[in-house]
Amino acid sequence: MSIIEQLQRIENEARNKVSSAKSVEELEKLRVAYLGKKGELTTILRGLKSLSPEEKKEIGGKANKFKSEIDSQIKDKKEQLADNVSTDPSFDYTLPGRPRRQGHRHLITITMDEVTDIFQRMGFEIAAGPEIESDYYNFEALNFPPDHPARDEQDTFYTEGGMVLRTHTSGIQIREFEKRKPPVKIIAPGRVYRNEAVDAGHFCVFHQVEGFYADSDVTFGDLKGVLEAFCYELFEEGVKLKFRPSFFPFTEPSAEVDVQCVLCGGKGCSLCKYEGWLEILGCGMIDPEVFKAVGYDPEKTTGYAFGMGIERLALLKYRVNDIRLLYENDTRFIKQFR
Numbered sequence: 001m002s003i004i005e006q007l008q009r010i011e012n013e014a015r016n017k018v019s020s021a022k023s024v025e026e027l028e029k030l031r032v033a034y035l036g037k038k039g040e041l042t043t044i045l046r047g048l049k050s051l052s053p054e055e056k057k058e059i060g061g062k063a064n065k066f067k068s069e070i071d072s073q074i075k076d077k078k079e080q081l082a083d084n085v086s087t088d089p090s091f092d093y094t095l096p097g098r099p100r101r102q103g104h105r106h107l108i109t110i111t112m113d114e115v116t117d118i119f120q121r122m123g124f125e126i127a128a129g130p131e132i133e134s135d136y137y138n139f140e141a142l143n144f145p146p147d148h149p150a151r152d153e154q155d156t157f158y159t160e161g162g163m164v165l166r167t168h169t170s171g172i173q174i175r176e177f178e179k180r181k182p183p184v185k186i187i188a189p190g191r192v193y194r195n196e197a198v199d200a201g202h203f204c205v206f207h208q209v210e211g212f213y214a215d216s217d218v219t220f221g222d223l224k225g226v227l228e229a230f231c232y233e234l235f236e237e238g239v240k241l242k243f244r245p246s247f248f249p250f251t252e253p254s255a256e257v258d259v260q261c262v263l264c265g266g267k268g269c270s271l272c273k274y275e276g277w278l279e280i281l282g283c284g285m286i287d288p289e290v291f292k293a294v295g296y297d298p299e300k301t302t303g304y305a306f307g308m309g310i311e312r313l314a315l316l317k318y319r320v321n322d323i324r325l326l327y328e329n330d331t332r333f334i335k336q337f338r
């Protein structure tokens with residue numbers, strides 16, 4: 001059989017096999033068998049050495065044409081197979097489908113989304129900032145004196161370079177004030193870190209939403225109105241709030257806010273430790289020292305700030321009794337909150 005005849009035979013055989021191939025894997029095997037380095041075509045071309053230059057030219061041309069045609073036939077067939085699974089005769093259309101498990105948001109994300117959504121509807125923008133923060137943004141500009149206990153290594157994770165893992169998202173307040181002029185109305189959600197002993201109510205990483213508003217005539221009444229509206233949305237319409245005087249370096253006056261126990265309605269239960277109230281956030285009017293640090297005129301600017309822990313809100317709203325459940329990734333727990 002002459003080389004031309006051999007080529008013709010291989011070409012016919014290859015075309016038939018490719019056109020009746022049933023899977024992409026089969027096509028790939030055919031490609032290797034005919035066109036690969038050890039394939040039939042290559043073997044034939046090795047036999048060309050003994051031929052005259054005219055014959056080499058003729059056969060070489062035919063071989064190249066064969067190669068590119070089979071190559072594109074294989075490609076077309078692959079696409080066809082990918083488009084049309086029906087070429088697989090073993091596929092049974094009458095079988096019931098396999099349910100596909102769908103992922104969903106984690107309870108922390110659900111709560112975070114609820115909280116940010118409520119504040120966005122009240123006109124707050126969202127801002128973010130770095131989790132590894134400088135002492136200036138985490139403490140100094142927020143009016144933490146150098147000897148403030150929160151700076152103590154008991155509470156704060158320090159990096160080797162003297163930076164801190166932010167202990168709150170309040171540093172974003174400073175960063176945004178530096179960039180803008182009042183009015184500024186922002187919430188800053190994010191992860192924060194505290195060097196605390198882990199127990200049912202505490203974890204070394206948690207999520208916070210900080211909110212702040214600076215303008216010319218902001219009052220404590222505005223702050224109360226916003227927080228009340230927020231709690232009505234998150235818990236229930238008309239839920240009672242209690243503002244207790246407190247202290248934070250970056251607000252004056254400051255308050256902590258308790259919400260009437262969502263479980264017992266104030267009568268007393270194990271969730272509220274029989275007090276009828278649950279602490280949910282800290283807030284206050286932004287200290288003039290903070291405005292000075294960002295270059296605002298404290299005579300003309302007033303504002304409020306508040307901060308809350310997302311995990312705590314999630315525990316209260318969804319009646320979860322241990323914060324560690326939020327981080328253990330036990331699907332039996334996670335699946336309950338879709």
Ligand SMILES: [Zn+2]
Nearest residue numbers: 261264269272
């Ligand atoms: Zn209670």
